[in-house]
Amino acid sequence: MIALSSPTFRRSAIAILVAAVLLLFVPLVGSNYVVHVVTISFYYVILAASWNLLAGYTGQFSLAHHAFAAVGAYTSGLLGYHWGVSAWIGIPAGAVLAGAMGYGLGRLVLRMRTIYLAIATWAFAETVHVYLTADYAFTRGELGLSVKSLYGTLNPTPYYFTFLGLTVVVLLGLRALIDSPIGYFMRAIKDDELRAKSLGIDTTRVKVIVFSISSAIAGLAGGVYGHYIVTLTPQMLDFSEMAKIVVMVVIGGFGSFIGPIVGAAPVNIVLTYLASYGEWNLAFFAAIVIVLMRFSMEGIAGLIAPLWNRLWARNA
């Protein structure tokens, strides 16, 4: 395999593991709330990173990623609610269903590009949204579907470790994928699909694979999230959720591996903390975003890339 032996993979893996070890100590020092906020940040890191795989690397600017998280969450939630299925079965089932729906959607939008793809995927998400709202009897609609918690408690610490582990695994997996031949094909497709085909790349297959993988990851994260947040509402499919993911990734650095990692957590934390400023909170947030983007168009990754390179240049 090219992937596991490549220096990019090794470096990222080391960095991720070091960060993870440091993060192990957060629950010891943080309040219930702090631990909760960081836990939710992990959730967004996973969503952002998996969306980045699709949009940033493969050029499939999908606006349905939040929908796959919701599919994961609702699948497990509904299985539990109506049939008493355990979360340990429900969550994988949700991931599989999200992956399967991602496969279907990926096939459907195969020939679409840019804004066409964006709008079609978003139409898909809205369709799921309206369905979850309108089929009230089955999904409990806006009232919210009550879901059992994963560990029988809502103390954030066990969820914190669960999400931390999940994040590490997902990030390592994505890194390996990006450094593998498929990773090259993904970026090739984003740049010039016709050229990729002419070289012998089965672009359909690559796109559909990426769509399925990234949707399944979103579904998985959504499933676990659902069993932590315990009340699911169609708000999960509100466009603002998707916008949040987009902003996280672009602020971090679109199409760069580190981007969603350094983008998602700060955005989530800032947004959560600003919530106590009421109606002005989003104006603050918007102003921060705009200033940051004016400052570095490549996002945070653009700012830290030189440091990152220097770090390894010295150690090499």
Add this chain to the structure above:
Amino acid sequence: DIGIGLDIPLSAPGDAAGGQLIRRGAEIGIDTVNAAGGVLGKKLKLFVTDSQSTPQMGVANYRRLVSEDKVVAVTGMFHSSVAIGINEVAKEMGVPTLAVQASASDITAKHYDIAFRTHAVDPVRVAAWMEFIKKKGFKKVSILAETTDYGIGLTDETIAQNKSGNFGIEIQKITFDNKATDFSAQLLQVKAFKPDLVLNIAVGTPVDLIMDQATTVGLLPATPMLISYDAPTRPQYWQLHAKNGDGIYFIAYYSPKAPLSDIGKTFAATYKEKYKEDPVYGALNGYGAIMIIADGLKAAGSADPKALIKALETGTFKSWPDAPVTFPRADGVYWHNWVPPVLIMQYTKPMQDWKEADVVVAYSKK
């Protein structure tokens, strides 16, 4: 200081208008209590958070209010899903919640120790308008309801009570997406049905859009329309409906024609002075929630949440109406739930002050 959390919608997708009214009331409540020397020798402090109507935000806010701001109670809750979500966490963290304007049964029907509410639940409101329908002798009713817990919940309850109470009303049920803006198609169907009454079960903008568009297709003013909550008492009502606002029926919980308590009167005066308009239900209830919590703290004699819960369950409190407030461990949805009186009112002249509106039905739960 003793902290009290106020979790309300202040930005989209939440109903920020609803949240704002609650906040105004609560702030005046805090000032009133502090001006009178506070409780337990300490001042009260309000911590406001924005739930944006998502349980996710609401729950995060609750955790923060409890673990960082160390509040003794969290009130405000306007959207049912937020209240339900918060209660799940509150059950473990132990700080009581007092929902102000969230109507879903689940909030209290789960019988959690920490869950309290001061709002009319669906069955009460439906009972009020069934009485109204019977009184008016209406036979055909069109329900226009949004496809949310709110709209569907009330619709189903209406259909159920129609059956169980043998009212024998013919009901046309049309549901719509609460993001819709154009109701022409639905209203044409309503018109074709020729109802005696149109039940407008929407929240926020659709309420007004339905009224306007119903006027265009000629339903209003000929066919009576009942609005399912107190939207017409909000200050902007006549600005929006200068031409078609007359004759509308609406649900309300407060009318000056019904008596206010003494603290309610002080509040109404303060509010009027501060905001140059009369307080409406949301503000009154936001105020009431603070007063109830303050009295609860006094009764408990400590700022311990457990003691507060005990005090709330056992004590009798004062809020804005001239009626005692209690939170008994009652059956079903009435657990920890105080229901304000439900009024059905009607504007009888254009630009009428809502305080002058006719009280058509005054319903109290037996």
Add this chain to the structure above:
Amino acid sequence: MAAALEAIGLNKRFNGLQAANDVSLAVEQGEIRGLIGPNGAGKTTLVNLVTGVYEADSGEVKLAGQSLTGCAMHEIARRGLVRSFQVTRLFGSLTVAENLRTAFLARRPEDGSDGEAQIERMLDLTKLRPLADTQAKKLSGGQRALLQMGCGFMVPGSCYVLDEPFSGINPVIKDAIIDMILDVNKRHGATFLIVSHEMTIVRRLCPKVTVMMEGKVAAHGTLDEVARLPEVIAGYLGKALE
């Protein structure tokens, strides 16, 4: 024995314009064939039909005797048909080395090699080594053309269809590329169909040429034979070749 690449009665219309009109041609195994003709004659259209970019209105393409009808572009490429584009196409955000690596991975040979040796060789040949870590979108026009050529030769193909591969490339490097074409042709017996407007190169490389005009095959023979035809002189060369 079947021809390496064969077009049989290809037709293609673009709203009212017959860009390929009953085009038939057969390139023998190991042949280097020139394809010339005026601008707009349909050369690129033919290339696109052969490589699956366009679907023919009628007619058939065969690669080593096997029909390509209904084959997706990438399948055609995997069968060993390599092409280049007249207007160079590269993966702009990938570096030069990554472009070469992608080309290698796309048709990775069974022998398990990782392609690094080929990348090194190609960087030398195209003189792009100093730019190995530069993104392709930052290359000059000629460098782009070179890189595109380089990608084509990463994994040996059985049949190369090159659409004006020399345009914008410096004469000195052109020579190197010509040598590489001849080398691949000799060592692997690969077949070539080369579109070019440069008669000096066509003369050096292609024993036989096909002339297209107005969507049709107009002539066929050695360059000197066809260059004598009055319609070729009038419609394409402008003057007799010296």
Add this chain to the structure above:
Amino acid sequence: MFSTELVIQTAISGVMIGVLYALMALGITFIYSIMRMVNWAMGEFYMVGSYLQYMLVAWALGPELWWLAILISTAGVFVLGLVVQWGLIKPIFKKPPELRDDYATVVTLALLLFLRSIATGLAGPNQFTPGSNLPIVMVGPMPLAGARVAAFLFALAALAIFWAVLRYTWYGLALRAASQSRVGVQTAGIDVLSVDRVAFGIGVALAGLAGALLAPVFLVFPTNGMITTVKGFEIVVIGGLGSIPGALIAGVLLGLMESFGAAFVDSAYQNIYGFILVIVILVLRPTGLFGERGREA
């Protein structure tokens, strides 16, 4: 229930609303085709247009001069567009092109939040209406609010003028050219940054116009642009980017689909019909009904 009258009424209502949606779509597609960026804050310019209309009518001009208020509101949004372009969008176009999309996406999303927040902060979350003195008009069997009919006619006129300008004037030619090659117009001696400025201004002014026109119909509040924007995007992709007739036809198609769906299938799913139309059409024609396609190789 399926009376012909209801069918005709539903059809009229669908066409009316469709044309108004098309106006919004036009603004989106216009900015996209010139600047290759999606302006996600389109609905907020609609919102600003509606607030301006309300303020002008309620505080300054009075309901009789609603048409003048519409012109002024549109001009106001145009100016706001110029300012936004100058402050936020222009810097992108001095940087390498590959970052533009992402930057523009995030900056306009941020702008969306910003404008909404400002509106809520300043004017509160409440609804307003500029009111309308226009009488109810009977179109066939269908009674229509005067304001809606006026909006419809205004929208048609705006579409026609817009089309004529693009088609028959030099400036229109420059705009169309700029939408295809930025270097191309520069070599021709056209100031591409000024084209951007005007394009962005006009694009958002179209949204502002829609907002002003629909203010009495769909009311004025901080998030009122959302639905119209959603429809606008749907229309853009159904009709095909850059096509004016496409926008009109797709708008009407969408309007009809929604009103018939709501009237004869189930109105709870009204907003889904449009989405389904989007998906079906794009699967069949990935660049919309009238989208332009060039040769690929």
Add this chain to the structure above:
Amino acid sequence: MSGEVLLTVDDIHAAYQPGVDILQGMSLTVPPGGFVLVIGPNGAGKSTLLKSVFGLLMVHRGAITLGGQSIGGLPPHEIKRLGVSYVPQELNTFPHLTIEENLNVGGWTIRHDKARLKNRFERIYDTFPALAGKRRDKAGSLSGGQGRMLSVAREMITEPRLMLVDEPTVGLAPNLADQVYELLQTVRKSTATAILLVDQNVADALRHTEDVVMMNLGKVKAAGPVSEFGEARVHALVQECLLG
């Protein structure tokens, strides 16, 4: 050369991104009505030179003057108005506009002079009959060579003082390539347009030029009248550059 110059490029440094200068002290002059050919290996900076002169690239050191007026730092549209045309190396057409509309855009700066515009159109169509036959077709449907023709033709409409031309004959059939060179000569003679040509088709280009500048690594490697640049010398020079 008798002192009179139209364009002076004096020791310019230019970069696409800060810190990486592609032009590193490039200088040359073009006399009015002159014909200067720039050659050099791929990546020497020839196209970069033209872009810098046309104002598409920031020049952070050195001076560029046109007829005595400094044009360094001016935006492209103003440089165009001063009578400079630029034919880029890439196809420069508007694919969704018709041929005629493409040419119209080319005539933007003289759009108010209808008679002149009409006259120029006729000449263009005479020179390129292939374009005349397709004037109502979209430029996107043109073949590679036809697209090239259009790119060149568009910039000739204004009959500029100076034309910056980047590899104009790439992809053109031999007869058309010859025609383009002749056309450049015609433009030059009839309207006294000076030409700064970048070309890899060295053998043909040398036949038409007066002066030659050989570039490597963003600097002048050799320069002089065409008589000094035989094919053998050019070959040797390039070889030298490539070997480093």
